[in-house]
Amino acid sequence: MAVTSTIQWQHDFDAALAHAGADRLVLLDFSAAPM
Amino acid sequence: MYPDPRVSEYVTRHFVPVRAHVKEQRDEYRRLSERFDAQWTPTILMVDEDGHERHRIEGFLPVDDFLSQLALGRAKAAFAGKDYPAAERLYREVLEKFPSTDAAPEAQYWAGVSRYRATNDAAALSDTSRAFRERYQDTTWAKKASVWK
Numbered sequence: 163m164a165v166t167s168t169i170q171w172q173h174d175f176d177a178a179l180a181h182a183g184a185d186r187l188v189l190l191d192f193s194a195a196p197m
Numbered sequence: 198m199y200p201d202p203r204v205s206e207y208v209t210r211h212f213v214p215v216r217a218h219v220k221e222q223r224d225e226y227r228r229l230s231e232r233f234d235a236q237w238t239p240t241i242l243m244v245d246e247d248g249h250e251r252h253r254i255e256g257f258l259p260v261d262d263f264l265s266q267l268a269l270g271r272a273k274a275a276f277a278g279k280d281y282p283a284a285e286r287l288y289r290e291v292l293e294k295f296p297s298t299d300a301a302p303e304a305q306y307w308a309g310v311s312r313y314r315a316t317n318d319a320a321a322l323s324d325t326s327r328a329f330r331e332r333y334q335d336t337t338w339a340k341k342a343s344v345w346k
Contacts, residue, residue: 171216182246189212194238
C-alpha cells in the first residue's frame with residue numbers, strides 16, 4: 163500500500179484533462195478495487 | 198498492477214492519473230463510464246489532451262503486460278497526433294522492453310507504419326513484413342503485414 167500511494171490519483175477528470183499535453187495523456191482508471 | 202514500483206513510476210512520469218471508483222466516486226464514475234462506454238472494471242483508458250480515447254485496457258494484466266499496454270497507448274497517441282518519429286520510437290520501445298507481450302507484434306506492425314508515414318519510403322513496410330517472418334509469425338499482425346512483401 164505504501165508504494166500504491168505514490169500514484170497521486172485525481173478524481174476530477176476535466177481538471178486532469180487541462181493538465182494533459184502531447185507527451186502526457188490522462189490515464190483514466192475505472193476501478194472497483196478496495197481503497 | 199499499481200503496487201508494483203515500475204508501474205507507479207511509469208504512471209507518475211508519463212500520465213495524469215485519474216481514478217473513477219465505482220463506489221467512492223459514484224457520480225463521476227457514472228458520468229465518465231457513459232461518456233467512454235466503459236462497461237467493466239478495471240477498464241483503463243488513455244485519453245489525449247483533446248479528450249479522445251487513444252487506447253483501452255480491459256481487465257487485469259500482469260505487470261509487464263500492463264506496462265507494455267501503457268507504452269502502446271503513448272505510441273498510439275503520438276501516431277494520432279501525426280508525430281510519426283515519436284510514434285516509431287515509442288512502438289520500438291514496446292518491442293525492445295516487452296518482446297514477450299501481446300503488445301509486441303502490434304508494436305512491430307505500427308513501428309513500420311510509423312516509419313513509412315515519416316519517410317514515405319515503402320521499404321519501411323517491406324522491412325516490417327520481413328521482420329514478421331523472423332518473429333511473431335503466428336500472429337494476426339504478421340498476417341496483416343504479409344501483403345507488404
